[in-house]
Amino acid sequence: MIDLILNLADKFNKILWGPWTLVLIASVGIYLTIRSGFFQIRQFRYILRNTFGKMFEKKTDRKGSMSPFQATTTALASTVGMGNIAGVGTALSVGGPGAIFWMWLLAIFGMMTKTVEITLAVHYRDVDENGNLHGGPMYYIKKGLGWNYLSKQFSIGILIACILSSTLLQPHTVGRALLRSYGVNPYLTATLMSIITAIVVIGGIKRIGKFCESLVPVMAALYMLCGIAIFFVNYEKIPEVFSMIFKYAFAPAPAVGGFAGATIMAAFRNGMRRGILSNEAGQGTAPMAHATADTEHPFKQGIWGAFEVFIDTIVICTITSFALLSTGVLSSGESGIELVMTAFSAVFPENMGNALLSICILAFCLTTQIGFFIYYETAAVSAFGKKSMHFFKWFYLLPGIVFAGVTNVDKLWWFADISVGVCCIPNLIAVIALNGVFFKLMKDYLSGEKKYSTDKIDISRDYIKKPSRL
Secondary structure (H helix, E strand, O other), X not given: OHHHHHHHHHHHHHHHOOHHHHHHHHHHHHHHHHHOOOHHHHOHHHHHHOOHHHOOOOOOOOOOOEOHHHHHHHHHHOOOOOOOOHHHHHHHHHHOOHHHHHHHHHHHHHHHHHHHHHHHHHHOOEEOOOOOEEOOHHHHHHHHHOOHHHHHHHHHHHHHHHHHHHHHHHHHHHHHHHHHHHOOOHHHHHHHHHHHHHHHHHOHHHHHHHHHHHHHHHHHHHHHHHXXXXXXXXXXXHHHHHHHHHHOOOOOEOOEOOEOOEOHHHHHHHHHHHHHHHHOOOOOOHHHHHOOEOOOXXXXXXXXXXXXXXXXXXXXXXXXXXXHXXXXXXXXXXXXXXXXXXXXXXXXXXXXXXHHHHHHHHHHHHHHHHHHHHHHHHHHHHHHXXXXXXXXXXXXXXXXXXXXXOOOHHHHOHHHHHXXXXXXXXXXXXXXXXXXXXXXXXXXHHOOOOXXXXXXXXXXXXXXXXXXXX
């Protein structure tokens, strides 16, 4: 039965990720970057100063909301995990070293894409009767464009993404890591992760935010320190590694040992797919977390999106790719998290390397599984109403347990590709249709006018309307 599902996933994946999807993702990011005057590059210091430099601003007391930093760590929790670590391993094992170049390039343009979608999500968000904040692409599609069909299509896409990516692949990645290191049964790992997830999400958005805020920065720092140590140990390989990345982005990568080789198109396609899974730019998921932030202005929260993409892909994915390429483990024929663990074991003592990576991947994947529940609930309520959560909240915990024992990692990652595609296509259509609204909000904040500050719009709901709807 599982083999049949995987074969169907392969066929659907090939249709979904045709050239049209790649062109859509790239062209939206390029267009927004050009129209903004290359804001994410030109004003990079401004972005860092107003995100990283202000991450410890006071926490919110507003009911049903998170602080800007909590919203960001919750969004980072849903991205820093299998995509940055196991996903890079899969991208390299299938697409070769050149895939990393395309991940970087997509990230540069994706910094602007994510800024736009988060800004729109905060502007068009709802405040319910209990004071809870809700927002995301389904809200700005419906309110900004009036396209109810596309809004529902996106919501269903998010449900598919949550089931195939967060609740299936996250526990599977941890299960593979603990099985390889300590012989722990993956079904036991997946079951325990589901129980912990249930305990946290029952506490609502506040508990999710506090959990992610506490765990994500520590684990990200630990993983980056381990990666930086590999840079120091293999510093003489730095020119060689970066040379391979640039060379094989534009030339076929030859077969070496267990690595079967990769074409230019394989590098491009896998770099794009794993890149957007890594940082979620254009996928439409992170805006649902950011929409719950108690922030002064939509654009002020939006620039946290650029910061997320930079940390996710330019920093963490680069650390992972250097570990893999500098240690030569690509020729081992392994993939996913096993490939990364092999690389760490080549530098650190095996027990130490396995322990460090197992702790990091457990924390990353668990916070991803927990953080994604916000997206899952938002999508379910938007598509089927509040009562649907009586069924959907329990179903969220099952896929990881069912697929825990699947050993073909590359095939299982087809689900990740599908989860990206079904969300990003309707979301990017809406982002490009509403880009004029974003630039109006951007100008409103940077000019200091702030007519569309959240304290005004959350009450008045006087959203910016598209001219075509007037």
